[in-house]
Every structure is written in C-alpha cells, then in structure tokens.
Amino acid sequence: MERTDGAQEGRRQQGLDEVSMPVSLKGKRVLVTGGTSGLGKAMVAQLLEKGAIVHAFGFRGPAPDFDPAAFTLIRCNQADLHQVRQTVAKLSESGEPFDILINNAGILSPPHFTKTVDGFELSYQINFLSHVLLTRLLLGNKLLAPECIINVSSPIYTMGRLDLSKIFDPGRYGLFQTYADTKLFMALFSEKLAQEGHESFSFNPGIFSSGIYRQQKKWFHRMYHLAGPFMTAPCKVVRGLIRVIENQSWESGHFINRKGKVGRMKQFDESLKKTFWERVGDQLSPFLDIAAKS
Numbered sequence: 524m525e526r527t528d529g530a531q532e533g534r535r536q537q538g539l540d541e542v543s544m545p546v547s548l549k550g551k552r553v554l555v556t557g558g559t560s561g562l563g564k565a566m567v568a569q570l571l572e573k574g575a576i577v578h579a580f581g582f583r584g585p586a587p588d589f590d591p592a593a594f595t596l597i598r599c600n601q602a603d604l605h606q607v608r609q610t611v612a613k614l615s616e617s618g619e620p621f622d623i624l625i626n627n628a629g630i631l632s633p634p635h636f637t638k639t640v641d642g643f644e645l646s647y648q649i650n651f652l653s654h655v656l657l658t659r660l661l662l663g664n665k666l667l668a669p670e671c672i673i674n675v676s677s678p679i680y681t682m683g684r685l686d687l688s689k690i691f692d693p694g695r696y697g698l699f700q701t702y703a704d705t706k707l708f709m710a711l712f713s714e715k716l717a718q719e720g721h722e723s724f725s726f727n728p729g730i731f732s733s734g735i736y737r738q739q740k741k742w743f744h745r746m747y748h749l750a751g752p753f754m755t756a757p758c759k760v761v762r763g764l765i766r767v768i769e770n771q772s773w774e775s776g777h778f779i780n781r782k783g784k785v786g787r788m789k790q791f792d793e794s795l796k797k798t799f800w801e802r803v804g805d806q807l808s809p810f811l812d813i814a815a816k817s
C-alpha cells in the first residue's frame with residue numbers, strides 16, 4: 524500500500540475527513556488474531572465486506588459463520604508458543620504473504636497470577652509475547668509484505684510500567700496493572716517496528732462491549748453486564764479503524780484512536796527500552812527458527 528503522500532506531520536491531530544484518496548482493501552490479504560469474538564470478529568466482518576481475504580486466529584470460540592471463499596479460521600492457542608510457531612510453519616506451506624497483520628487477540632489479566640506452559644504470565648504471553656513471536660516469524664519467513672502491522676492496545680496503556688521484573692513477580696501481581704503493562708508493551712512494539720522501517724501503529728479502541736471479562740470473577744461479570752448497554756459496540760470501533768487503514772491516516776510508531784486521531788507515544792528512557800527488548804528477545808529466541816524446530 525503506497526502512502527499517497529509523505530505529509531505525515533500534516534495529518535497529525537487531523538480528523539479523518541481531511542485525508543483524501545482512500546485505498547481499496549479489495550483482494551488484500553489480512554491476518555487478524557482473536558477473530559472469533561468481540562473486536563476481532565467485527566474486524567473480520569468489515570474487512571470481508573470490503574472485499575479483503577481474511578485469515579483469523581481463534582482458540583476456543585465458535586467458528587464465525589463467514590463466507591469460506593474469503594475467510595479462513597486458524598485454531599491456535601497463543602498461550603502456547605510452540606503452537607504459534609507450528610501455525611506459522613503451516614502458513615509458510617502456502618507461501619502467500621499477508622498485506623496487513625492485526626495483532627488483536629487479548630485477555631483481561633486473570634484474577635490470580637497464572638503461568639503458561641512456556642512459563643510466562645498468561646496475559647503477558649497472549650496479549651504481547653505471542654504477537655511479537657507471530658510478527659517476527661511472519662516477517663522472517665517472508666509471509667508478511669506488510670503494508671501495515673496494527674497492534675491493538677488500550678487507553679489503559681498509559682498506566683503501564685516498563686519493568687518485566689514486576690510482571691513476573693506473583694507477589695506484586697494485580698490484574699489491572701498487569702493488563703495495562705501488556706497494553707503498553709503492544710504500543711512499544713509498534714514503535715519498535717516503525718524504528719525498524721515497518722509501517723506499524725497501535726490502535727486504541729477505547730472501551731467497548733465484548734467478552735473480555737470471561738475469565739473474571741462473578742462480581743465482575745455482574746458489573747460488566749450492567750455497564751454493557753452503555754458501552755460502544757465493537758462494529759462502531761472497527762468502522763473507525765477501517766477508515767484509518769483505507770485513508771492511510773496512521774503515523775507509524777504512534778497511537779491512533781477510533782476517531783482516527785494520532786496520539787504521541789508515552790516516552791521512556793532509551794536504555795530501559797533497550798533492556799526490555801533484549802529480554803523479550805531472549806524469551807523468544809528458542810521459538811524463532813521454524814525450519815529447525817516445528
């Protein structure tokens with residue numbers, strides 16, 4: 524997707540109406556994680572309406588009833604990094620690259636500290652680490668000729684801490700804090716990809732109604748059901764995202780909200796970020812070679 528102009532700075536803080544020359548999504552190959560529910564399912568529906576060819580990851584949710592000519596559901600548990608690697612290995616058999624990757628799957632961190640089979644905190648792995656692995660494997664195996672890599676974050680990302688020692692300490696675990704950390708990491712991932720020369724942005728969907736509370740306690744379910752009718756519907760959130768993609772109105776490395784406004788990334792010390800990414804690299808190094816280990 525060629526950018527229609529280089530005036531990124533001029534687009535900052537502008538509404539979508541001011542951006543011209545939308546590009547068509549017809550025939551674009553899009554991979555969406557978490558495509559079985561909530562925001563991801565709404566993304567798949569609207570991308571299909573636009574004529575895109577959509578592959579979606581899902582784990583336990585029922586298969587959405589979309590036209591199989593344009594939609595493929597791929598079962599993959601992102602809480603298991605070997606499965607992510609095996610899934611990419613299978614995708615590499617077809618060899619057809621994706622144009623757009625939307626890293627959307629996510630959970631609200633569970634009430635209690637929970638570890639995956641890989642030894643990482645559950646929401647850290649599902650929301651963030653598995654997406655970094657997926658993206659790296661797709662890029663490394665030429666399965667992504669990316670026009671854009673979109674990482675779904677959250678307004679709560681501003682509360683995130685750039686400190687992995689805290690996220691892995693069960694004694695200091697808190698569900699909202701850990702969730703905020705994972706969403707900050709997703710935002711930092713967009714920034715990192717942009718620094719590496721890829722087009723990537725973080726999407727801030729705001730708060731909307733979905734099944735994200737599933738793993739929470741009963742009181743949380745009750746509260747969510749009360750608030751649900753007042754929350755934005757996922758399809759409305761996705762309409763904003765689709766406009767951003769069609770109008771190419773993102774600014775690489777930054778945050779875009781559902782109204783298409785560009786927001787600057789929260790700033791951190793460069794050495795802190797370097798240490799963080801080195802640690803993430805160490806965590807993923809056993810999983811990065813699909814040819815040798817799948």
Ligand SMILES: NC(=O)c1ccc[n+]([C@@H]2O[C@H](COP(=O)([O-])OP(=O)(O)OC[C@H]3O[C@@H](n4cnc5c(N)ncnc54)[C@H](OP(=O)(O)O)[C@@H]3O)[C@@H](O)[C@H]2O)c1
Nearest residue numbers: 557559560561562582583584601628629730731733734735
């Ligand atoms: N809801 C909000 O207000 C809100 C606000 C800000 C940001 N977000 C973000 O929006 C994104 C979508 O969330 P949502 O609200 O639409 O929640 P949702 O309805 O619960 O959908 C979450 C998706 O993630 C997938 N997923 C969960 N665990 C997985 C696993 N182990 N392996 C593979 N896929 C897994 C689910 O797949 P299965 O159902 O098939 O297991 C589902 O498709 C998340 O990144 C969330 O953090 C949500």
